Amino acid sequence: MTNVSCRNVSKKYGRKEALHSVDLTLPENGIAGIIGPNGSGKSTFLKLISGLIRPDSGTVKINGTETGRKSGSEAAYLSEEDSLYDFMTVGKTIAFSAGVYPGFDRELAHTLVEEMKLNEKDKVKHLSRGNKARLKLAVTMARKTPVLCLDEPLSGMDPLVREDILRLIVTHLDVEHQLCLITSHEVKELEPFLDHVLIMHDGQVVVDRNVEELKETERKSLIEMLREVTG
Amino acid sequence: MKHIEFNDYQPIYQQLMDHISQRICRGDLAPGEKLPSVRTMAVEAGVNPNTVSRTYMELEREKIVESRRGQGTFVTEEKQVIEKLRKSQAAVQADRFKSSMEQLGIDKETAFQLLNNTWDGNGGSS
Numbered sequence: 001m002t003n004v005s006c007r008n009v010s011k012k013y014g015r016k017e018a019l020h021s022v023d024l025t026l027p028e029n030g031i032a033g034i035i036g037p038n039g040s041g042k043s044t045f046l047k048l049i050s051g052l053i054r055p056d057s058g059t060v061k062i063n064g065t066e067t068g069r070k071s072g073s074e075a076a077y078l079s080e081e082d083s084l085y086d087f088m089t090v091g092k093t094i095a096f097s098a099g100v101y102p103g104f105d106r107e108l109a110h111t112l113v114e115e116m117k118l119n120e121k122d123k124v125k126h127l128s129r130g131n132k133a134r135l136k137l138a139v140t141m142a143r144k145t146p147v148l149c150l151d152e153p154l155s156g157m158d159p160l161v162r163e164d165i166l167r168l169i170v171t172h173l174d175v176e177h178q179l180c181l182i183t184s185h186e187v188k189e190l191e192p193f194l195d196h197v198l199i200m201h202d203g204q205v206v207v208d209r210n211v212e213e214l215k216e217t218e219r220k221s222l223i224e225m226l227r228e229v230t231g
Numbered sequence: 232m233k234h235i236e237f238n239d240y241q242p243i244y245q246q247l248m249d250h251i252s253q254r255i256c257r258g259d260l261a262p263g264e265k266l267p268s269v270r271t272m273a274v275e276a277g278v279n280p281n282t283v284s285r286t287y288m289e290l291e292r293e294k295i296v297e298s299r300r301g302q303g304t305f306v307t308e309e310k311q312v313i314e315k316l317r318k319s320q321a322a323v324q325a326d327r328f329k330s331s332m333e334q335l336g337i338d339k340e341t342a343f344q345l346l347n348n349t350w351d352g353n354g355g356s357s
Contacts, residue, residue, distance in 0.1 A: 030281050163277075170273050175280045192234075192243055192278045212242040212282070221239035 001028040002063060002074075002146040002179055004049060009058035011044050018044040020203040021058065027196045030175050033211075034183045035190075035222065036200030037230055042183040043080070045200065046149040049181070050077035062147060073102050075147040078140040080155065082132075084124045090135060091120035097139045109142035112172065116164060130161035137165055141172055148173070148180040155185065162186065166193055191222050201230045234277030243278055247286040249320075250276070252295065255306055256317040266296060266304045 004026040011019040019041045026032065026049075034042050047053045048060050051071030060067045062074045084093055094109045113120065116134040118127075127135065137153060150169075154162045170193065173180050184190050197214065199207035199222075206229045207214075211222070218225065237246050254260045266272065269287065273280040287304050290296045294312050298304045307313065332342040 031279055166277070167274055170278075170280060171270060173280075192237055192276075192282075195279055195281050212244060212285075215240070215242045219240040224239070 001177070003028065003061075004147060004179065005059075005061050006048070007059045007061075009048060009055045009060055011041075011048065011053065011055050017203055019048070019055070022203075022205055023058075024198075024205055024208055026179060026181075027210075029177055029179050030195035031169070031173065031180045031182065031193055032196040032198060033187075033190050033194040033222075034181055034198045034200060035185070035187050035226055040200040040230075041203040042200055043151050044203075045205075046077060046151050046181060046183060049147065050075040050149045052077055072145075074145055075149055076101075076140050076143040076145040078136060078148070078150045078153060080152040083136060084132060084139075086125040087123070089121055089123050090118050090127075093124060093135060093139065094120075094142075097142070101143050103144060105142045105144050108144070108172070109138055112138035112141060112168065115171075116168065130157055130164075133157055133161060134164065134168075137168060141168065144178075146178055148178060150180065150182045152183055152185075154189070162189060166190075169193070187223050187226060188221070194222075197222060197225075199226055199229055206230075234275075243282050244285045244289065247276060247278065247282065248289055251286065251290060252316055252320055255295065255313060256320055260306050262306055262310065262313060263308045264306045265302075266306065268303060 006022050006024055009019055009022045010017065022045070034045065036042055044053070048055055049062070049067060051067035051069060054068065062071060065074075067075065085096070088096060090113060094106060094113065097109065098104045098106045110120075113135065116131075116138065118131055118135060124132065124135070133153065137150070140148065140150070153165050157165065166189070169180060175195075182190065191211070194211045197207065197209060197211050198205050207225060214225070235246070235250055237243055251260070251266070260266065266287070267275065269280050269283045272283045276283070287296065287298065291298055291304070294307060294309070295316055296304050296306055329342075337345070
């Protein structure tokens with residue numbers, strides 16, 4: 001079980017405040033969706049948890065240790081941006097990742113890549129956008145960190161790739177021990193896969209709830225909730 | 232298998248319970264048959280594995296399935312339980328039919344007549 005806590009976390013980029021005193025403890029395991037309009041602070045939140053950026057005030061801790069440069073074995077961050085090297089092949093990308101990330105499960109990476117029908121000899125440069133996304137996810141999942149931060153893994157993908165990506169997560173995430181945070185605008189598609197939801201608006205977390213319980217009490221879809229709290 | 236279409240107003244585990252119950256009533260899942268593992272069911276249905284665990288737990292509480300340690304989850308072999316389940320599933324559908332008819336302002340007699348016609352295959356939705 002992993003304890004991720006944020007205490008009064010604020011973050012500014014220049015004068016613009018991206019997060020405003022976020023104070024919460026994340027669920028210990030399972031899949032949590034982070035939804036909200038563009039610019040509401042979702043990516044900033046994930047980057048803070050993975051230790052890629054530091055808060056201006058407040059603390060982010062994973063199991064009692066403040067996140068930072070050394071959080072790589074605790075939290076993996078899947079970037080929305082290109083994070084693969086064009087000149088490498090799929091196979092070389094796996095070998096390279098195994099050298100970079102402590103605890104990288106090479107065997108799992110090969111299995112994932114095979115499950116998604118990628119050819120290890122293909123160069124990253126020649127992969128379609130969907131296949132690049134598949135490879136990025138395979139590399140991230142193979143790190144087997146207690147916390148996975150997936151930033152917009154479905155964005156810009158066709159329906160089949162989106163289905164593939166969600167299937168890969170459901171098949172290989174250890175939902176009893178790992179915590180997977182996913183930001184997405186594909187709210188309806190994501191909803192059945194979520195244990196938990198955070199809704200962000202203007203740099204704050206305005207909803208932080210278990211999805212089934214939310215449905216039982218509110219009898220509403222997440223999109224309706226989103227519309228209500230951000231409208 | 233195609234992912235199940237879920238409605239917005241009911242918790243997913245309940246919808247999945249209904250879905251599995253219907254398959255059991257139809258005999259699509261036979262008495263004593265092993266249910267797919269939690270993860271397989273999650274992938275098939277397109278839901279979170281934790282939701283499937285909860286679904287199996289609730290089904291077990293209602294004695295519709297039983298889990299055997301280290302072996303998995305199995306459909307009950309008690310015919311009575313399945314018969315009871317069939318009746319309660321049918322009652323739910325009957326309730327739905329009744330309220331739809333009421334919403335259309337159709338009285339009991341007309342509704343029965345419609346049902347009779349539909350049953351005998353003359354006078355559908357033309």
